[in-house]
Amino acid sequence: MSDVFMNTYHRLPVTFAKGEGAWLIDVNGKKYLDFTAGIAVNSLGHAYPPLVKAIAEQAAKLNHVCNYYQSDVSAAFAEKLVAACAGAGMKKVFLANSGAEANEGAVKIARKYSLSKYGPGRHQIVTLKGSFHGRTITTLSATGQDVFHQNFGPFTEGFAYVESGDIDALDKALDKSTVAGFLVEAIQGESGIKLQSAEYIAAAAKFCAERDILLMFDEVQCGVGRTGTFLACEACHDEHGFGIKPDVVTLAKGLSGGIPVGAVLAGEKTADVLQTSDHGSTFGGNPIAAAAGLVVLETVNNPAFLKEIARKGEKIQHIIKSWNNPKVKEVRGKGLMIGVDITEEAWPVLEKAITRADAKTPGLLVLSAGKNTLRLVPPYIISDAEIEEGLEILRACL
Numbered sequence: 399m400s401d402v403f404m405n406t407y408h409r410l411p412v413t414f415a416k417g418e419g420a421w422l423i424d425v426n427g428k429k430y431l432d433f434t435a436g437i438a439v440n441s442l443g444h445a446y447p448p449l450v451k452a453i454a455e456q457a458a459k460l461n462h463v464c465n466y467y468q469s470d471v472s473a474a475f476a477e478k479l480v481a482a483c484a485g486a487g488m489k490k491v492f493l494a495n496s497g498a499e500a501n502e503g504a505v506k507i508a509r510k511y512s513l514s515k516y517g518p519g520r521h522q523i524v525t526l527k528g529s530f531h532g533r534t535i536t537t538l539s540a541t542g543q544d545v546f547h548q549n550f551g552p553f554t555e556g557f558a559y560v561e562s563g564d565i566d567a568l569d570k571a572l573d574k575s576t577v578a579g580f581l582v583e584a585i586q587g588e589s590g591i592k593l594q595s596a597e598y599i600a601a602a603a604k605f606c607a608e609r610d611i612l613l614m615f616d617e618v619q620c621g622v623g624r625t626g627t628f629l630a631c632e633a634c635h636d637e638h639g640f641g642i643k644p645d646v647v648t649l650a651k652g653l654s655g656g657i658p659v660g661a662v663l664a665g666e667k668t669a670d671v672l673q674t675s676d677h678g679s680t681f682g683g684n685p686i687a688a689a690a691g692l693v694v695l696e697t698v699n700n701p702a703f704l705k706e707i708a709r710k711g712e713k714i715q716h717i718i719k720s721w722n723n724p725k726v727k728e729v730r731g732k733g734l735m736i737g738v739d740i741t742e743e744a745w746p747v748l749e750k751a752i753t754r755a756d757a758k759t760p761g762l763l764v765l766s767a768g769k770n771t772l773r774l775v776p777p778y779i780i781s782d783a784e785i786e787e788g789l790e791i792l793r794a795c796l
């Protein structure tokens with residue numbers, strides 16, 4: 399391991415050389431089943447042939463063009479993405495490179511929407527305690543976890559945090575004279591696969607609509623099919639039972655299957671908030687990311703494919719529950735975004751699952767989310783046999 403990297407990651411002692419489907423192979427030829435998908439990024443697994451082909455062909459043609467000009471592949475990707483999110487009312491998109499950058503765009507939309515309509519002083523963004531929205535100074539401000547609010551201040555001002563699930567607290571926090579937007583993960587990823595209740599989201603949608611506060615879903619981790627619908631918020635309903643129509647949705651991670659990308663999608667009310675020179679990004683909508691994203695959209699945004707994601711997720715939950723292992727306290731999640739609370743610390747289990755690999759025995763890659771939660775976010779293309787094999791390894795490690 400090179401020591402020129404800044405010491406920002408707790409890196410495990412494994413160096414990967416290549417990947418194939420749901421498998422990663424290290425430099426010594428040892429194999430690992432991948433239940434992490436690069437933290438919900440490699441949505442179509444590793445070296446997915448149509449993705450490899452699209453990236454290679456695009457790289458041979460044009461790998462970057464500045465956003466002052468046009469690129470057919472970027473336009474095709476943007477159109478397909480907006481179409482995939484049309485059910486949630488999305489009309490336009492800004493393309494970026496990461497989740498944090500997408501959320502920065504969302505905050506800018508909320509601030510400008512409110513300032514233009516109501517004047518200064520109504521700029522607050524409300525988020526949830528336990529949320530995670532990124533590592534830039536502003537998205538750290540948006541992140542409702544004290545542990546991230548040390549060492550790097552002063553942070554961007556104008557963020558307030560409410561207890562997840564507490565409808566009264568949300569009612570109080572969403573003050574229409576000071577708040578521009580409410581940013582929420584339909585399923586919190588980093589803090590341990592925590593699902594918001596249907597009632598909570600319906601109440602949030604009601605308060606936001608009544609008070610003209612933007613309802614913004616951070617779907618950086620839970621979007622792009624991971625929960626069995628293209629957007630996780632598509633499964634949410636308002637108090638009348640109609641599908642939620644958020645004002646802004648952010649995506650990143652799995653959207654281009656492993657090539658850096660981010661997207662801020664805007665609905666009817668917010669589609670034209672950002673105007674020329676309001677925002678930009680050198681690499682945003684890069685043709686290679688767009689070519690890869692087109693393959694992801696063509697593959698994932700298909701009812702049969704999405705149904706399979708949901709089925710595989712249920713299968714994983716069912717198998718883990720069937721162990722009746724007293725070390726497993728709870729299994730929860732949706733689609734292929736699953737959290738397993740265990741009675742011991744998650745990190746040693748995760749280490750054990752990797753280090754057991756030898757020339758004959760495969761290892762397993764899983765993530766932790768919080769101290770006692772194992773997080774399983776495998777690639778969508780994982781097979782039933784691979785699910786069973788991976789879970790057997792997990793069972794042995796527990």
Ligand SMILES: Cc1ncc(COP(=O)(O)O)c(C=O)c1O
Nearest residue numbers: 496497498530531532587618619
């Ligand atoms: C919900 C959510 N939002 C934002 C981010 C930040 O994304 P990125 O690391 O691409 O900036 C993450 C990353 O884990 C995330 O899970």
